[in-house]
């Protein structure tokens with residue numbers, strides 16, 4: 364038996380000493396056996412957390428996939444081996460944190476949406492497609508978008524949505540009659556369609572055409588403008604009852620009202636961007652989201668693999684926590700709205716999981 368096979372056997376047996384000895388004698392930790400499984404997958408499948416640790420410390424890839432697209436973490440998770448699962452989860456988070464830092468150091472200055480935004484898109488009743496037949500947005504997400512709208516609209520009257528797509532979330536947001544509803548959309552054809560379908564004529568809607576990266580300054584000043592111009596009007600009814608010379612009191616009242624009433628809530632769902640772009644958007648949240656505000660985003664992170672999805676749910680929650688936000692992940696079953704026929708004509712199935720975890724983020728001081 365060659366060393367790779369011996370390593371798989373020792374991993375299956377949970378024999379840590381043998382695993383170490385084999386690695387020291389040159390056995391390959393990233394060996395795939397004839398079934399396409401690695402020693403780490405064998406150890407995880409049988410819940411040998413000690414061996415999982417040894418293999419990871421010696422460089423075994425936490426994210427290698429079996430022929431059926433399962434990672435060691437999926438095997439541990441599916442078999443209910445909590446300790447092995449947690450070891451793998453931490454390894455995944457650490458590795459992705461380091462990878463993210465490296466990506467930022469090597470900072471790609473190119474914009475990820477560049478190509479998509481220059482290409483044609485096509486609209487049909489149940490989907491919006493890019494020029495490569497990849498789905499930009501699909502109608503099966505309607506219940507998810509409605510749940511996102513409910514989450515952000517319960518937080519306040521000023522809603523900002525990044526990415527119009529099929530307008531599913533915006534249609535749902537309109538049901539809550541927000542005071543203002545700002546939509547940022549970067550694709551010229553999607554923007555054109557928004558205007559054709561009357562979104563430019565809705566009283567409370569403001570459309571900002573452009574990439575969110577390029578219009579951020581408008582969004583930040585938009586928030587300030589609300590405080591300066593809308594609040595005095597809203598508070599006028601109250602302040603006119605005050606004595607004429609109580610200007611200071613009026614301003615104090617306005618500031619107080621602004622603090623309590625203006626809660627800018629935000630939803631983010633773009634296309635053709637990467638985790639790094641979402642992460643970059645999160646760096647701007649402190650300037651965009653007021654106390655009491657709620658933030659949510661389309662959580663399609665690694666929607667092709669259950670374990671990778673868990674890793675990214677943890678990663679994004681951790682990174683948001685470092686920025687001062689708590690994240691609650693609300694499970695929504697999606698199995699019923701997702702038959703295989705939904706994907707007909709779509710080049711890449713972007714969601715494979717049975718449960719969608721809807722993120723609801725709030726400033727930490729609000730959730731305490």
Ligand SMILES: C[S@@+](CC[C@H](N)C(=O)[O-])C[C@H]1O[C@@H](n2cnc3c(N)ncnc32)[C@H](O)[C@@H]1O
Nearest residue numbers: 526528529530531532549550574575632633634
């Ligand atoms: C997945 S769709 C949004 C779907 C939407 N939530 C809905 O309910 O229909 C993504 C949208 O974001 C737009 N988009 C992509 N990159 C963008 C960017 N950098 N800034 C603003 N919009 C962007 C795309 O053109 C597309 O319309």
